[in-house]
Amino acid sequence: MDVKKDNSHTYIHIPFCKKICSYCDFCKVFYDKKLVFKYLESLEKEIKDIYKGEYQETIYIGGGTPSCLDIEELKKLFEIIEKLNHDRQTEITFECNFDSITKEKIDLLNEYGVNRLSFGLETTNKNVLRQINRELEIEEVKKIINYSKKIGISNINIDLMYGFENTDIEDLKKDIDFILELNPTHISTYSLEIHDNTKFAINKVCNIDDELDRLMYEYIHKKLIENKYDHYEISNFSKKGFESRHNLCYWKNECYYGFGVGASSYINDERITNSRSITSYINNNIKREKEKLNITDKIIYEMILGLRLKTGVNLNYFKEKYNKELYDIYDINKLIEDNKVIIAGNTIKVPFDKWYTINSILIDFLEVDYE
Ligand code: SF4
Numbered sequence: 001m002d003v004k005k006d007n008s009h010t011y012i013h014i015p016f017c018k019k020i021c022s023y024c025d026f027c028k029v030f031y032d033k034k035l036v037f038k039y040l041e042s043l044e045k046e047i048k049d050i051y052k053g054e055y056q057e058t059i060y061i062g063g064g065t066p067s068c069l070d071i072e073e074l075k076k077l078f079e080i081i082e083k084l085n086h087d088r089q090t091e092i093t094f095e096c097n098f099d100s101i102t103k104e105k106i107d108l109l110n111e112y113g114v115n116r117l118s119f120g121l122e123t124t125n126k127n128v129l130r131q132i133n134r135e136l137e138i139e140e141v142k143k144i145i146n147y148s149k150k151i152g153i154s155n156i157n158i159d160l161m162y163g164f165e166n167t168d169i170e171d172l173k174k175d176i177d178f179i180l181e182l183n184p185t186h187i188s189t190y191s192l193e194i195h196d197n198t199k200f201a202i203n204k205v206c207n208i209d210d211e212l213d214r215l216m217y218e219y220i221h222k223k224l225i226e227n228k229y230d231h232y233e234i235s236n237f238s239k240k241g242f243e244s245r246h247n248l249c250y251w252k253n254e255c256y257y258g259f260g261v262g263a264s265s266y267i268n269d270e271r272i273t274n275s276r277s278i279t280s281y282i283n284n285n286i287k288r289e290k291e292k293l294n295i296t297d298k299i300i301y302e303m304i305l306g307l308r309l310k311t312g313v314n315l316n317y318f319k320e321k322y323n324k325e326l327y328d329i330y331d332i333n334k335l336i337e338d339n340k341v342i343i344a345g346n347t348i349k350v351p352f353d354k355w356y357t358i359n360s361i362l363i364d365f366l367e368v369d370y371e
Contacts, residue, residue, distance in 0.1 A: 008057045009249040013260030015064040025195035027262030027276045038282040058091040058246035067096035078112040091245045118157040157186040185242035253302045303365040312349030
């Protein structure tokens with residue numbers, strides 16, 4: 001198994017949104033036509049300054065809401081992306097919201113080689129949609145998904161959010177049944193988190209209680225497994241062969257470029273985060289926070305990211321990458337005894353019954369002990 005050294009993955013952040021969701025703490029601004037072209041010019045410059053020409057296995061265009069760009073803006077965006085070295089094998093994901101994607105835009109994405117669409121559905125519950133400030137027309141959702149498949153973009157992710165105040169398992173069942181009807185290749189699930197400075201935090205909206213949250217997590221697992229989805233990462237499910245290749249690069253602790261306001265990169269042993277100020281970004285005055293990683297940091301990232309995967313961390317690959325045995329770094333036998341991890345063949349994994357509380361296990365991997 002070869003250890004990858006290239007930066008063969010790129011994330012591009014498009015921060016514009018037509019509406020702001022009540023729970024959102026992502027890096028975003030209201031869509032403003034005057035800002036978009038300036039933003040794209042800065043994006044082009046940033047890529048030109050930093051990108052070294054490596055072949056890209058995956059390109060992920062996320063946001064914000066990339067689908068809120070109009071046709072001209074999308075053409076400009078893809079002219080920039082064309083300069084990244086990629087081909088038809090490259091997984092190119094584009095994030096869409098149903099209130100801004102159209103058939104015409106999907107045609108354009110298809111022309112530019114987008115082969116994976118990620119839709120933020122979140123929920124179909126009308127009360128919750130009102131609460132979170134989103135709009136959704138069920139019939140439109142079906143039409144758009146069918147159209148995407150019809151023109152050949154059949155690799156489709158749907159985001160599901162659950163755990164909203166005053167919702168129960170019955171509400172979740174309805175959302176999952178609807179998603180299953182759409183038959184996507186991939187489903188990403190998120191339990192609501194209430195972040196400071198969001199409308200939900202300001203309005204003192206509460207989370208559901210922990211027991212219900214756990215029941216929802218277990219229900220999602222059971223129902224999606226029954227429907228032939230593989231629960232391949234703590235929060236992600238896919239049909240066989242449709243795991244997100246882009247997100248796998250994060251969990252496998254590989255290098256990647258991140259372009260755009262607030263985007264993060266992992267290049268040459270540095271984790272770099274662009275500032276979230278759109279004003280600085282469009283003035284080409286990008287402030288970047290840099291964290292230089294030593295071997296200890298790298299090992300910690302390898303473990304806390306890799307253990308999120310059902311496949312866990314491969315012990316041989318680990319040795320090849322760090323020139324160290326995992327057993328010499330952590331007290332693995334104690335962790336096995338405590339039923340926190342298992343060894344299966346050449347891999348170390350967190351058993352499924354511990355996934356819901358995985359953070360309490362990952363703490364054990366934050367302390368590295370070696371000579
Ligand atoms: S569409 Fe996405 S990025 Fe925009 S406000 Fe909603 S959650 Fe945030």
